[in-house]
Amino acid sequence: MGETKLFVITGGPGVGKTTLLKALERKGFCVVSEDARKIIQEQMKTNGNGLPWKDKSFYAELMFTASLESYQLIVNETSEGTVFFDRGLLDTICYMKMENISIPEQISYLVNANPYNKKVFILPPWEEIYETDNERKQTWKEAVYTFEKMKQTYLEYGYEVIEVPKNTIDNRCEFVLSHIR
Template sequence: MEKETPILYVITGGPGSGKTTLLDELGRKGFITVPEEGRRIIKEQLSLNGEGLPWINKILFAKLMFEASAAAYQKISRIPDLKTAFFDRGILDTIGYLKTENIRVPEEMKTQAGAMAYHKNVFILPPWHEIYENDPERKQTPEEAVLTFDCIKETYLEFGYHVIEVPKDTLQRRLQFILEKIGADNSDSAVS
């Protein structure tokens, strides 16, 4: 019997828009969730006194983030009997990051990202100044968060995804919005 292809959703957007909080709530509801790689890499590089930080070496940071995102995608997509998973950012977020920083995106990165498809519906959280906070891993200004949102949205659209903006609302209403949208998905097709 052939293994059923899992449905892999992406929740993305600029920094500080509530993605991680929403993913945490999806996890509490029993869904498999995959944490953001960028934040983990920043913490790791800070502890190692490394250079792969967005405020020191943007290209190295993007390379580490892309490799980690691709590895997480491969790992999750191979879980036996997995039905649905949600990623806190997807592989294409690295390409969006490079565009935000006006850094050329390597062709091999585009090819590899295109080969690892998620569900066609990608959830994007808009910039939300009222909840935006800086922390040791998030040093962007609110204006940079808006630019990041725009570049990420553009990138997913370029790769053929249907981008669904999650309204600024309470956590429970945002959760309900996503659950209704995934319930309405009649197809588990990914972008090919």
């Protein structure tokens, strides 16, 4: 772990991950969008049960499968260059821990068999920019708790968690890039 150029940008909901990733993409980097929002949108459209407010275990299964497929697609298609992921496989592990869903041995194995760079960028809770919407229903308190658990999960799996300061998007972008050069 650590040699790969596959970087995770994570954190609780509504902390500016997508905005940061779009800025990195504008700078020419490959960015992999998160799967959770897409899953929620699709499940809502089809009246499916794979939603965090319906069937949390099924939602976690859908999320992990989609994240693993995204990871493997990038690994198979991208031989060089830096890639930023909007959340990683461990985000699903964190969700499962938070919801007291048992984590199958196979999922733990797959997480370890598909590593990212050892440096993981985490964005802290930022109340001034936090908003809820149709897919993001967590309260501010839940968002803070998610950040704490996310940080703990990545540390438990041996990653170096680097907190991205609350700042302008340009400064946040430069902060991340200064740590991967």
